[in-house]
Amino acid sequence: MSMLPSPEGNNDRNKTVEERTKRRSQGSKNASDSTQSPWSLRVATVSGIPIRLHFTFFLVVIWFALADINQMGHVGMLLAILGLFFCVALHELGHSLVAQRLGYPVQDITLYPIGGVASIEGSPRPRHELLIAVAGPAVNFVIAVILNFVLQMTGDGRHNLNVHLLQGEPLAFLYRANVMLAAFNLLVPAFPMDGGRVLRATLGIFIGKYRATRIAAGIGQVIAGLMGLIGLGVFGAQYQNFGLVIIGIFVFFAAAQEREIETTEAVISDQKVEAAMVRDFHTLSVGDTLRRATEQLLATNQQDFPVILGEEVQGVLTRHSLLRALATEDDSAYVTGVMERNVVFARPEDPLDEYLLRADGVRRAPVLVTDASGKLIGMVTSENAMEFLMIRQISESRNATRK
Ligand SMILES: [Zn+2]
Incomplete structure (x- = not known):
């Protein structure tokens, strides 16, 4: 800027x-x-x-x-x-x-x-x-x-x-x-x-980015404080300048906010997709009905279900689209008619931030993780992505205090 x-x-x-x-x-x-x-x-x-x-x-x-x-x-x-x-x-x-x-x-x-x-x-x-x-x-x-x-x-x-x-x-x-x-x-x-x-x-x-962010934000806030004091005339009336005080206040809060944003990014910037993925999950097959999907939704705490044909992923049935479909369709309808076919795939070694951080915030739809042969081995859902972020943030700040 x-x-x-x-x-x-x-x-x-x-x-x-x-x-x-x-x-x-x-x-x-x-x-x-x-x-x-x-x-x-x-x-x-x-x-x-x-x-x-x-x-x-x-x-x-x-x-x-x-x-x-x-x-x-x-x-x-x-x-x-x-x-x-x-x-x-x-x-x-x-x-x-x-x-x-x-x-x-x-x-x-x-x-x-x-x-x-x-x-x-x-x-x-x-x-x-x-x-x-x-x-x-x-x-x-x-x-x-x-x-x-x-x-x-x-x-x-x-x-x-x-x-x-x-x-x-x-x-x-x-x-x-x-x-x-x-x-x-x-x-x-x-x-x-x-x-x-x-x-x-x-x-x-x-x-590393995490500690660098905290140090740079701290220095920025010290400078912002100095700007404010200079502007108030603490170091001599000739330097008194209300505009400088405004700028100091602005910089101070901008630094605090940036630190928060950057902290979230920094804690996952060196992480791979596999670190945050759910390895234990249920799938539906293309022949399954909405009734079967509803049973799965109730019997597990999973919200989104990959729909599989053989070993190949055909789509994802999200909780949202399942509930919406149940309002209009009979529960004997097939999941393939309701599932989302626009699926985001990742590999376990991909950088996590590319998948989690999007312009519109944390990605909503699940990311499906496949191995080299295309076999589904995990998924990253928004729920466990948020949990992962929280846990990383806590452990990073604990490490930073110890250093
Ligand atoms: Zn600039």
Whole structure:
């Protein structure tokens, strides 16, 4: 994510903040979290990624346009702000395109007044995360270099960094803003900003993602606390800045939330499907009736039943589709007419997170696990996936305390 320079400054302090890049949905926490806000408007699609403007963005543009706080004039001001958000969108595209290239789907990019958020799916391993995190600020660095060149060529000398952010021409403003976007986002190691991700990814290469996440989130919260204290004027009235306090509060809670999300992902990131699968399960055969399925449902605590022909899986009869069918059909009907044929298969050695964590939360339908010969050897249901997550989380936090 990228964070933006705030307009209300009457001093030269940099109020760039960056908020978070990834909103991976995961676990029970935000299973219903739809990344498509009804309050946003799609303005473009790049590489299959919708770019949306949040409605609060328009409020800020109006505010900027009306504010008489600069020497550019309203039109210049508006151009500068729109240019800035264009750069923020490019920053998020930097994260997104690298993520796509590394195999992580990107749902969308949303631009808020304080910056942008790219929703990247999956749980990148540390080396990938490092590349994805660096890509955003790198885009702003390149833009700044190009703008610097243009400004030199046009002989505009007013773009040095000592000039107030909102003074000067739109191009000079954009140059400064991009320098700040690159520097602030990369250099402040406050998880969940890009710098925090770089820190977490780098630590993760050496000590594993779980501990790296906790350390990076902790450092982010300490920095957030410092921002708050500085903003309140504790270290001198000349540094007092209410905007900084707001940013500090934002970073503090974002770090806490990210730690929770990341923790869930981290505890299963190195796990294989076989670790979470049920090995003891009942199946139905293609010739079975709904009556037989109902008996199985009542006699066991299983909810979803693979439907087998010989050794081959034909589909899955879930509790939901069984109950729905019983409402309309006679219980002498065959399960094959009711079962779901769209089955997700996995191998025991596959990474668990690819199957458990989906954009819409923990996968609902069971994942069937087969061996090399195609024989069904287990299944991962949502119930035992949730239990597995809980148990892993408890044992990881116990290990972390002992270390
Ligand atoms: Zn970023």
